[in-house]
Amino acid sequence: MGAPAAAAAGAGQGEGEGKEYPDRLTLYVFLTCTVAATGGLIVGYDIGISGGVTSMDAFLQEFFPSVYREERTARGGGGGQYCKFDSQLLTAFTSSLYLAALVASFFVASVARSLGRRWSMFGAGVSFLAGAALNAAARDVAMLIVGRILLGVGIGFAGLSIPIYLSEMAPHRLRGTLNIGLQLMITVGIFSANLVNYGAARIRGGWGWRLSLGLAAVPAGIITAGSLFLPDTPSSLISRGYHEQARRVLRRIRGTHDVEDEYGDLVAASEAPGAVRRPWLDILRRRYRPQLAMAVLVPFFQQLTGINAIMFYAPVLFKTIGLGGDASLMSAVITGLVNIAATFVSIATVDRLGRRKLFFQGGCQMLLCQIIIGTLIGVEFGASGDGTIPKAFAAAVVALICVYVAGFAWSWGPLGILVPSEIFPLEIRPAAQGVSVAVSMLCTFAVAQAFLPMLCRMQFGLFYFFGGWVLAMTLFVAAFLPETKGVPIEKMGVVWRTHWFWRRFVADEDGRAGNRDVEMDYRKAEGIAVR
Incomplete structure (x- = not known):
């Protein structure tokens, strides 16, 4: 115990001299963060695959025949467009995953705290593998939902451990860039799922949906295998008493032996709180009120942008506005490409412009798109939802959705993950991230469960609903979110x-x-x- 204490004392002296930590990007830290970020593939693949599978006729015929009949009736002009996919059983298939992730987030924090971040990532991959296998082999709705629950446990593990891992490993001046690698992988996962859906829907014999669901094993296998070769973070190692191992990892990821100042500050950060033993209760203390507010409100607002509703149900939504099955899946592929491209904008600018500017610009862009999309659909369909939409009109809606997705992809998408992962002190970091993940999953579950019924009842007004929330969150960021660009995570x-x-x-x-x-x-x- 003497060495850590001495290091902590030395850190205070170095800090007084204003010495900065090494912050260059080494090949080793780039590779470790890239491998860890691949966990985002499992999240993105699921977001992208669900809406595509639930728009496939063969899948609906086998598991949701009543929805298939409604969809066929509406396709022939015999019913309204807004309500043809309104089925609580269908939305339960999609949203059960997020309810499972919500429950998992409450015990994953304890795993990350006691066993470290890398084993939490390994658990994410294993659970997702099991869920993918069960879904691909499903014979009834019960098997589908059990498989979705296992996928949800995997997402709960990944959603907590990976953002913390990236923020703790990255040099402080590049933390935003490397952390957004997770969001980039999520967008790649969404895009890959859209491509798979587009190809699987064209397979004769009606088994393409099994391929779509079963290929979730590929991203799960990547993070499962990759996590076995990753080191744990210095912060996690120090908090569990592995001080020398933490030093070795810190030297390797910083590419220098001159790490005593940073190491000392990490030790001080782990010891200063007085050995917190009850992080789930301590997070409620007044001194942690700002971080707790952000842990709740940032993911809450992120889900109420409406992005997951659009990405879950993009093919269904495009079918609703009159595009054919193949055309709707291809439109989802296009929005996936936009998502990836716009995420690179965030990677390039987040550590130069800062978090607040991207939040504000993206919020304004999304708000404008929501208002225009709702108005266009309202003008064409009205309140009844009857009729078909001209191709040029549908193309305009798709284009606006792409602009909306771009605004999200360089603001609330990556920053909604980055900001909660970097603002918590070490002593409550796993528990606080668990709160953030739980709120995110609860809101995602609620939106997924409610989106199709809301589309049926609110019609085009649904876009105004989400637009109102985008306005509220943009004002919240302007008033209450401090800039975290370039600030060391332990300070x-x-x-x-x-x-x-x-x-x-x-x-x-x-x-x-x-x-x-x-x-x-x-x-x-x-x-x-x-x-």
Whole structure:
């Protein structure tokens, strides 16, 4: 115990001299973060595959025959377009995964805290493999839903452990860029699923849906195998008492032996809170109120952008506005490409422009698109939902959805994952990320469960509904979210102590004097008067 204490003392001295940590991007840290980010493939593949499979006639005939009959009637002009996919059993198939992920998130935090981040990622892959196998072999709806539950457990593990892993491994000046690699993999997973659906729907014999569901084993296998070769993060190793191993990992990921200052600060960050033993209760303390608010509100708002509703049901939605089956699947492929391209914009700009500017610009873009899409669909279908839509009109709606997806993909998509993963102090980080994942899964479950009934009852007004939430979240970011660009993860407390609203909740006992240089640098960078 003497070495860590000495290192912590040394860290305080180095900090007083204003020395910065090594922050270059080494090949080793790039490779480890890339492998960890591939866990996003399982999340993205599921988002993309669900809507495509539920638009395949063979799948509907076998498991949801009443929905198939309604869809055929509407296709022949004998019913309204808005309600043809309204089935609680069908939405239960989609949303059961997110309910399982919600439940899993409450115990995954304990696994990540006691066993480390990499074994949590391994658990994600194994659970997703089992779920993929069960879904591909499904004979009835019960098997489908049990398979979805196993997939949900995997997503719960991945959603908690991977963002923390990336934020803890990345150099602080590149944390945003490397963390958004997870969102990039999610978009690649969505795009891959859309391609698979497009090909599987054309397979004769009606078994293409089994291929779509079974190929989820591919991204699951990648993260399962990859996690076996990853090191755990220095923060996780220190918190579990493996100090020398943490030093070795830190030297390797930073590409230098000069890591004592960063190592010392990591040790201090793990010991300063007084050995927190009840993180699920301690997170409720006043000093953690700002982080808890963000852990709840950021994922809450992210799901109420309406993006998952559109990505879940993109083929169904495009069918609803009058595109044929193949055309609707191809339109989903196009939106997937836009999603990937726009994520690269976020990767290139997040550590230069900062989080707040991207949040604000993306929110304004999404709001405008939601209003125009709702108006266009309302003009064409009205409240009854009867009729068909001209091809040129449908193309305009698809184009606007692409613009909307782009706005999400460089703002709320990646930043909704990045910001919660980087703002928590080490002592409550797994529990707080568990709260964030639980809120995200609960909201995703609610939106997935409610989207088709809401489309049926609210018609084109559904887009105005989501637009209202986009307006609210954009105003929230402008007023309450501090900028976290370039702040070392173990010194993140400074952003709350310098914020006009949140500073009233953060006590000086967090070590204000020890972070004086970082706080002054942050104030200068943000244009805040230094007193």
